Amino acid sequence: xxxxxxxxxxxxxERCMVPVLLLTGVRDCWETAANCAHTEYFPREGxxxxxxxxWSGSISFGLVxxxxxxxxxxxRKTVRFNQIDSxxxxxxxxxxxxxxxxxxxxxDIVKGYELPSGEYVTITEDExxxxxxxxxxxxxxxxxxxxxxxxxxxxxxxxxxxPDPTTAKPYKLLATAMEQSGKVGIARFVMRTKQYLAxxxxxxxxxxxxxxxxxxxxxxxxxxEGFDGLDEVEVADKELVMAEQLIExxxxxxxxxxxxxxxxxxxxDLIERKAGGETEIIAAPAAVDDGKVVDLMAALEASVAxxxxxxxxxxxxxxxxxxxxxxxxxxxxxxxxxxxKKVAAKRTxxxxxxKKAS
Numbered sequence: 001x002x003x004x005x006x007x008x009x010x011x012x013x014e015r016c017m018v019p020v021l022l023l024t025g026v027r028d029c030w031e032t033a034a035n036c037a038h039t040e041y042f043p044r045e046g047x048x049x050x051x052x053x054x055w056s057g058s059i060s061f062g063l064v065x066x067x068x069x070x071x072x073x074x075x076r077k078t079v080r081f082n083q084i085d086s087x088x089x090x091x092x093x094x095x096x097x098x099x100x101x102x103x104x105x106x107x108d109i110v111k112g113y114e115l116p117s118g119e120y121v122t123i124t125e126d127e128x129x130x131x132x133x134x135x136x137x138x139x140x141x142x143x144x145x146x147x148x149x150x151x152x153x154x155x156x157x158x159x160x161x162x163p164d165p166t167t168a169k170p171y172k173l174l175a176t177a178m179e180q181s182g183k184v185g186i187a188r189f190v191m192r193t194k195q196y197l198a199x200x201x202x203x204x205x206x207x208x209x210x211x212x213x214x215x216x217x218x219x220x221x222x223x224x225e226g227f228d229g230l231d232e233v234e235v236a237d238k239e240l241v242m243a244e245q246l247i248e249x250x251x252x253x254x255x256x257x258x259x260x261x262x263x264x265x266x267x268x269d270l271i272e273r274k275a276g277g278e279t280e281i282i283a284a285p286a287a288v289d290d291g292k293v294v295d296l297m298a299a300l301e302a303s304v305a306x307x308x309x310x311x312x313x314x315x316x317x318x319x320x321x322x323x324x325x326x327x328x329x330x331x332x333x334x335x336x337x338x339x340x341k342k343v344a345a346k347r348t349x350x351x352x353x354x355k356k357a358s
Contacts, residue, residue: 055191057137057162059174059200059207067164067173070191073208074158079267111193112305128193139209140202141185144240150199154212156240161200161207207222223305240273242301249307 053069060066083092096104111128112120130134137162163171178185178201185200187209195214221227 016208041352046180053162054159057139057189059139059141059187061174061185064170064174064322065138066174067167068161068171069164070209071160071162073160077261077264079271080262125193132190132195136190139187139198139200141187143186144178144181144183146182147184147187147201150212153218154197154215155199156211156213159209159211172205175205176200178207179205200310242304246304246307249304280357 007214014255051071053071055070056068057070058065058067084090085092096106096109106141110122110124112122187198187200189196189198197214199210199212201210
């Protein structure tokens with residue numbers, strides 16, 4: 001079965017929450033963290049960090065070779081904590097210790113693969129590099145495909161491919177040609193003992209590389225509990241219409257700048273306050289409702305109404321208000337004219353009546 005990551009609520013609105021389970025969609029490889037494809041540097045908040053190349057080689061397609069350097073395109077802003085001894089207040093350090101209790105120097109560590117018998121086969125870096133020497137320094141594009149043909153589940157990590165100053169022209173030519181044709185290059189290359197499947201795509205005259213998982217690394221949906229009964233669930237047409245209306249009422253053009261890691265900001269604020277001497281005890285959060293939907297239609301209807309109300313309070317909607325006032329003023333003027341005419345008519349009638357009386 002897939003590995004359970006966490007249980008959360010899929011929140012469509014304040015009134016419509018659907019409990020779901022987040023499970024990992026990619027199988028973990030047998031490599032340890034020390035053998036991962038990339039090592040991330042976690043700078044302190046406010047530090048100025050220049051991106052440095054983590055791999056250098058060349059893009060190869062056909063008989064063309066373009067030297068490039070690989071830079072990470074994502075810098076995680078995770079708040080990093082050290083482990084502290086609560087009694088002494090000193091930092092806890094980890095040591096590399098062998099099974100017999102002796103500390104092992106980093107340079108004495110080699111890679112070992114455990115056999116079913118419990119014995120290990122050790123492999124050196126030179127032996128791994130010798131398996132495919134060309135792949136270690138070449139991003140080999142084997143085919144070009146349409147971007148829409150790639151399921152986003154296959155994407156893993158994102159990187160920038162920077163050109164060598166002496167070969168900027170062929171780099172620019174490839175990026176421009178790919179951008180105009182709307183194609184993405186499917187490639188393979190080796191980085192730190194692992195061969196990667198990758199997508200090379202253009203963006204604003206630059207080339208980006210996204211590492212991808214292999215098809216046999218994706219977890220089959222048949223292994224996930226909860227999916228097996230979905231085919232038997234019936235959805236009423238009215239419920240579907242209301243759900244589509246809710247989606248439409250919440251639809252926007254994606255703007256990444258609208259979204260921020262509010263939890264990280266809260267953690268940093270907590271750290272700053274405690275560093276400043278604040279010692280008040282933070283109250284435990286109230287228990288979250290389980291989010292089970294009892295009356296789905298009622299929840300959807302309330303959600304649509306709330307979304308429409310929120311749209312009405314949006315600043316863009318408020319700008320239209322003066323126009324409505326002008327229409328109202330115009331109606332009042334028309335009404336005033338009609339009232340004046342009625343008063344004039346009454347006066348005329350009164351004069352006629354006076355003449356008849358005389």
